Amino acid sequence: MEADQDMRKPMQKLRQRSLVLEVRDALEGMILRGEVPAGERLNEINLAEQLGVSRGPVREAARSLEREGLVKTVTNQGVYVRKLSLEDALELYDLRAGIAGYLCTRAAESATPEDxxxxxxxxxxxxAAVRDGDEERYFELNLAFHDRVATASGATRAKDLYTSLGKEVRLMRLRVLTGGASLALSNSEHDRIVRAIEIGDKEAAGKVGAQHHINGKLRLLETL
Amino acid sequence: MEADQDMRKPMQKLRQRSLVLEVRDALEGMILRGEVPAGERLNEINLAEQLGVSRGPVREAARSLEREGLVKTVTNQGVYVRKLSLEDALELYDLRAGIAGYLCTRAAESATPEDxxxxxxxxxxxxAAVRDGDEERYFELNLAFHDRVATASGATRAKDLYTSLGKEVRLMRLRVLTGGASLALSNSEHDRIVRAIEIGDKEAAGKVGAQHHINGKLRLLETL
DNA sequence: AAACTACATAATGTCAACATTATTCTGCTG
DNA sequence: CAGCAGAATAATGTTGACATTATGTAGTTT
Structure with a gap:
């Protein structure tokens, strides 16, 4: 027989996902994928039935999403998917840009060689993705890149906020146009960010990191 | 008899506070006042009994507090009052400073004469409070002042974040020393912020507003 | 036909009971 | 006496039922 894989202690970390977390992820996914329109009410009973759980976990998950800015609860009326005005979205871009700048600054201070x-x-x-014209892949890598910068910064709370605001932005269901050269341009900014981090230039890293996100905002405005 | 006060429509807005909101405020108050030590577990049953409600609202309130960073939930174990390391606190100061700068910038752009x-x-x-040596009153006014700036900025999400981070900072139960001249110094910074807003100098407002909060961080460091 | 009332329906608010998991205590074993 | 196994205890996880509030509908009045 194969060696028994020591099931004394490692088992501890398993089974740690309560229904609330499960439902939370499911709801968040539905909202972010746009499967429930902005402004729409989330029907507790329907959702509970649909997800095969009772209303309790659904309600708790909704409270969780509330503080993340994805839904809004009205007493005796229900929880609604948050509707984002253009002004709201622009403000979110600004906030995210500021935090991204901070993350880059910190990363420039404390990034390890591995980072x-x-x-x-x-x-x-x-x-490579740009050369191949693979936009989907570029988006994935872009997301992972910024997450990696945030991790390298060591600023855990700022990283959480950055991620959370990123989800919130997606409430505005606009695909920012990604015309031919814009990807290459975007990645040249990434290069400048990394270069600043590599040489430990805090100011430059912060400035370029923030501007990179402001440029995203400008592209959004051009799209309209 | 006195005129009946038209109880047809105005009654609508009342009675809109669910138990969850009530419990939420109660818990938040207990945590911010330090009545429950950091790292301590919040016992659902005790709290429910103490507040005269069932566990449902308590659990929902806790989920709400979770996303605000005041508590941390561990599956099958309970919710704990978040413990703040010094690094965490310093990071919060930085984040708050950045957001405050943004709020001041926006206020300089769009403040009305009334603002x-x-x-x-x-x-x-x-x-006046400084002249009277009334520190308690100064703190209240200081809080209201920054809230007023946030409102004048028109940046609602940023204001919420600023307020939320302010509560989170209080998890670190340190009274920053307020030696004699520091209050006057602090208010001179307020004066510079308002002056920049009055003349619509965005850059100056943002810079001074952020620096004002960084100075608070420095005072914290001196306290240690 | 417009509007108001009363009723029927459906959703959210709250609770108490039960299920599952952690924790503590006890007693046994070496 | 240290350490481990197992029961007893206590807490959290989850559910279904009931209470309250909002919404929709039919009927009546003017």
Missing amino acids: KSDLRAFVDRMD | KSDLRAFVDRMD
Whole structure:
């Protein structure tokens, strides 16, 4: 027989996902994928039935989503998918830009050699995606890249906020146009960010990191 | 008899506070006042009994507090009052400073004459409090002042974040020393913020507003 | 026909009971 | 006496029922 894989202690970490977390992820996914329109009410009973749980976990999950800005609860009336005005979206871009700048600053201060090499690898891979014209892949890598920067910064709360605001932005269901050269341009900014982090230039990293996100906002405005 | 006060429609807005909101405020107050030590577990059953409600609302309130960063939930174990390391606190100060800068920038762009006169009045009143040596009153006014700036900015999400982070900071139960001249110094910064807003100098407002909060962080560091 | 009332329906608010998982205590074993 | 196994206890997880409020509908009045 194969060796028994020591099931004394490692088993602890399993089974740690309550229904609330499950429902929370499911709801978040539905909202972010746009399967429930903005402004629409989330029917507790329907959702509970649909997900095969009772209303309790659904209600708790909704409270959780509330503080993340994805839904809004009205007493005695229900929870509604948050509707984002253009002004709201622009404000979110600004906030996210500021936090991204902070994350880049911190990363420039404290990135390890491993952090730097990882980040550089991301830029290279995004370059390859641009050459191949693979937009889908570029988006994935872009997301992972910014997450990696946030991790390298060591600023855990800021990273959480950055991620959370990123989800919130998606409430505005606009695909920012990604005309031909814009991907290459975007990645050249990534390169400048990484270069600043590599040489530990805090100011430059913060400035470029923030501007990178402001440029995203400007592209959104051009789209309209 | 006195005129009946038209109880046809105005009654609508009342009675809109569910138990969840009530419990939420109660819990938040207990945590912020330090009545439950950091790291301590919140016992659902005890709290429910103590507040005279069932566990349902308590659990929902806890989920709400979770996303605000005041508590941390561990599956099958309970919710714990979040414990803040010094690094965490410093990071919060930085984040808050950045957001405050943004709020001041926006306020400088869009403050109405009424906004400006209100803000100026706050500075004057804080000046009076400083002269009277009334620290308690100064703190209240200081809080209201920054809230007023946030409102004047028109940036609703940023204001919420600013307020939320403010509560989170209080998890670190340190009274920043307020030696004699520091209050006057602090209010002179308020004056510079308001002056920048009055003349619509965005850059100056943002810079001074952020620096004002960074100075608070520095004072915290000196306290240690 | 417009509008108001009363009733019927459906959803959210709240609770108490039961199920599952952690924790503590006890007693046994070496 | 240290350490481990197992029961007893206590807490959280989940559910279904009931209470209250909002919504929709039919009927009546003017």
